[in-house]
Amino acid sequence: MRIQIRLLAAAGLGFALAACDPTLGLGLPSERVLEDGAANTLTQAKGFDINGTYSTSAGELWAIDVQLVRPNTEHATASTGDQKVEAIVLGEAAYFRGQKFLAARMGSDPLSQNLVKAAGSSWWKGSPSF
Structure with missing residues (x-):
């Protein structure tokens, strides 16, 4: 056994x-x-692409797509709901577009909102850290 x-x-x-x-x-x-x-x-690598989604602490879901090209070029889009912003960063210069995104970050006074309407969907220059 x-x-x-x-x-x-x-x-x-x-x-x-x-x-x-x-x-x-x-x-x-x-x-x-x-x-x-x-x-x-x-x-x-000379460049790479990152895309995906993330949630803010308020539960807002954002979709992002970022392309980085060395040494200092970036192209990014981020969107949530009906807001979308696109950014191109070339060294120290940054260009953005996205009317609803701009409107949400400008003042609510008539002058600021008229500026947003005038900008439309055109590009505006801003700080790369915006």
């Missing part, structure tokens, strides 16, 4: 080992090596 239990245990161990990765993770790159490789790839 003891021999049968030992044989059964050995068979179970054999099946368990057969199901495992034969290398047991040996010879595979570490997480740090993978992270360094990704960082080096991004450092050497």
